[in-house]
Amino acid sequence: MSTTSGLLYAKSHEWVRRDGDSPVTIGISDYAQNSLGDITFVELPKVGDQLTKGDPFGVVESVKAASDLYAPISGEVVEINGDLDQAPEKINQSPVEEGWLIRVKPSDPSEMESLLSEEDYAKSV
Secondary structure: OOOOOOEEEOOOOEEEEOOOOOOEEEEEOHHHHHHHOOEEEEEOOOOOOEEOOOOEEEEEEEOOOEEEEEOOOOEEEEEEOOHHHHOOOHHHHOOOOOOOOEEEEEOOHHHHHHOEOHHHHHHHO
8 A cells, every 4th residue: 555645544545635725635545446446437526515524425436346435524525536537547546646536625624633644544554
């Protein structure tokens, strides 16, 4: 499993990257995409949808299974990775750079404090 510096992780295997004062980017971890196998479909929320921390916000389907995606923080979806409609395999190829899922404007930035560092996440998996 590889991790990427600067990411925070939820126990449910989603990562969060803070991009300065702009919205945060959310995706699934390298560990999660590797465990799922070849990803064949992704269902994401719509721009404007409100996420609540811990609630499902989408689904990732692979040749092995379908898995719910859980919101690592609460906030408003401001962008989705539209490339995943035609190329969901980008999650397998590059789970952080090209395979990110959504960008969210946090409603409570303090929720980020409850996420795991990459060291703690690596220990948990």
